[in-house]
Amino acid sequence: MWKITLENIKIAATSIKSQLLRTCITVFIIAIGIWALVGILSVVNALKHTIVADFSSMGANTFTLSQYDTAGKIAKNQSTQVENPPITYAQAQDFKTRYAYPFSSVSLSFTAASNIEVKNDYAKSDPEVSIVGCDENYLSNSGLQVEVGRGLTYTDSKNNHFVCVVGSDFSKNMFKGQSPINQQISVRGYKFKIIGILKEQGSTFGQNEDQRVFIPLQLARTIFNETNINYTLKVGVLQEGLLNEAIDQATIDFRASRNLAPANPSNFGIERSDDMIRSLEKQVDILNMAAWLIGMITILGSSIALMNIMLVSVTERTKEIGIRKSLGAKRKTIAQQFFTETLIIGQLGGLIGTMLGIGTAYLMTSLLHFTFAIPWEAISAAFITTLVVAVISGLYPAIKASKLDPVEALRYE
Structure with a gap:
């Protein structure tokens, strides 16, 4: 059995060498189909990994009360939605007072400014920095990890200490190799001491998460005093089994904070930390199906091309087949020889296409x-x-x- 298999491989290799140009064209046709399939699937897979990694930073067991239900909007493919009033500071504080669910913590935050410039004694940043005003629970509820130093504390928030926690980009770009801890940066002319550096987050949909500065909430309200500030509430629940009940209680309490009558619909959104991931994964699954469809159409063309090439090969080698049969070769042996040749060509095309697909996907990602x-x-x-x-x-x-007749095959010219 093994001797016959090895002999078939040798015969296939000899045939491939004798028709090198045709074989190369066939291999390349197959490689194009596999290239498209592997490349698209790899990019979609990388997109899925990125989404999961980015949104897992929201915290594994948290939910957010915000002006709109963004995750629900994406899941339902809604382009418009009812205009909800922003969450005011008074409403947010009232909710924090009301909400007393066991094993939970509430954080209050708002984006004070975007695309501003931050300075220190050595350099100044590009105007791409975001300032976030938050309390002592925000970092833990958002799944953000302090890599060096410490986070904001209750004392920092209560006493309006001029301290801040910064993203990882600040340690790379603004301090010329020195540690940013206990050094100062200037925000709108106010000097803040850096007490912590966050672990690198990367970018989410083109927004650099490592160029953020987190300062105490009351200081942010004072420095960036604007009308109609929209606040965000995050609730972290220590025990996973209590998440649904915690959300139900938060809905009741925040409706009371918004002064909504029982007959009125909720004019705010509650998003679980995994809602956005599930919604976006559905969109990615659609891309995955499209990738398979495109790949299969391309590979169908490759199959037709390979079959035609092998039929031409059979026609050209008719006399050779007649000689082999006249020398005692069985039908099974002849079939195995051609089938082995097809397998080798197909696997060569698959290998080259896979390598090209992975390389292209790596470049694209x-x-x-x-x-x-x-x-x-x-x-x-x-x-x-x-x-x-x-x-x-x-x-x-x-x-x-x-199935060729040996006599007719020998007479073929």
């Missing part, structure tokens, strides 16, 4: 700042697909070659 992961699913799909293509494309030519 680097340019788009996605989290690249080895696409084992796409590689497995490529291997199985090329095997199926080879079987389908090689079966008919192999059977046709095995």
Whole structure:
């Protein structure tokens, strides 16, 4: 059995070498289909990993009360929504007073400014920095980890200490290799001492999460005193099994804070930390289906091309087949020889296409700042697909070659 298999491989290799140009064209046609399939699946897989990584930073067991239900809007593909009033400071504070659910903590925050410039004694930043006013619970409820130093405390918030926690970009760009801890930065002319540096977050939909400065809430309200500030409430629940009940209680309490009558619908949104991930994963699954469709259409063309090439090969080698049969070769042996040749060509195309697809995906994810992961699913799909293509494309030519009449084959010119 093994001797016959090795002999078939040698014969296939000899045939491939004798028709090198045609073989290369066939391999490249197959590679294009696998390239498209693996490349698209890899990029979609990287997008999925990036979404999960980005939104897991919201905290594993938290929910957010905000002006709108963004996750619900995405899930329902809504382009418009009812205009909800912003969450005021009085309403947010009233909710914090009312809400006393066990094993939970409430944080209050707002985006004080975006795209502003921050300075220190050495340099100044690009006008891309966001200032977030928050309390002592915000970082933990948002899943943000302090890598060096410490976070904001109750004392910092209560006594309006001029301290801040900054994103990881500040340690790279503004302090010329020195540690930013206990150094000062200037925000709107006010000097803040850096007490903590966050772990690197990366970008979320083009927004750099590592260029944020977190300052005590009351100081942010004083420095960035604007009308109609929209506040955000985050609630962290220590025990996962209590999350649904905590959300129900938060809905009741915040409706009271908004002075809503029982008959009135809620004019705010509550988003679980995993709602956005589930909603976006649905969109990614649609892209995944589209990727498979595009890949399958391309591979269908590759299958037809491979079958035609092998039929031409059978026709050109008719006399050779007649000689082999006259020397005692069985139909099964002839079929195996052609089938082996088809498998080798198919796997060569699959291997080249897989390598091209992974390389292209890595380049694309680097340019788009996605989290690249080895696409084992796409590689497995490529291997199985090329095997199926080879079987389908090689079966008919192999059977046709095995059924040739040896006398007629010997007379073929």
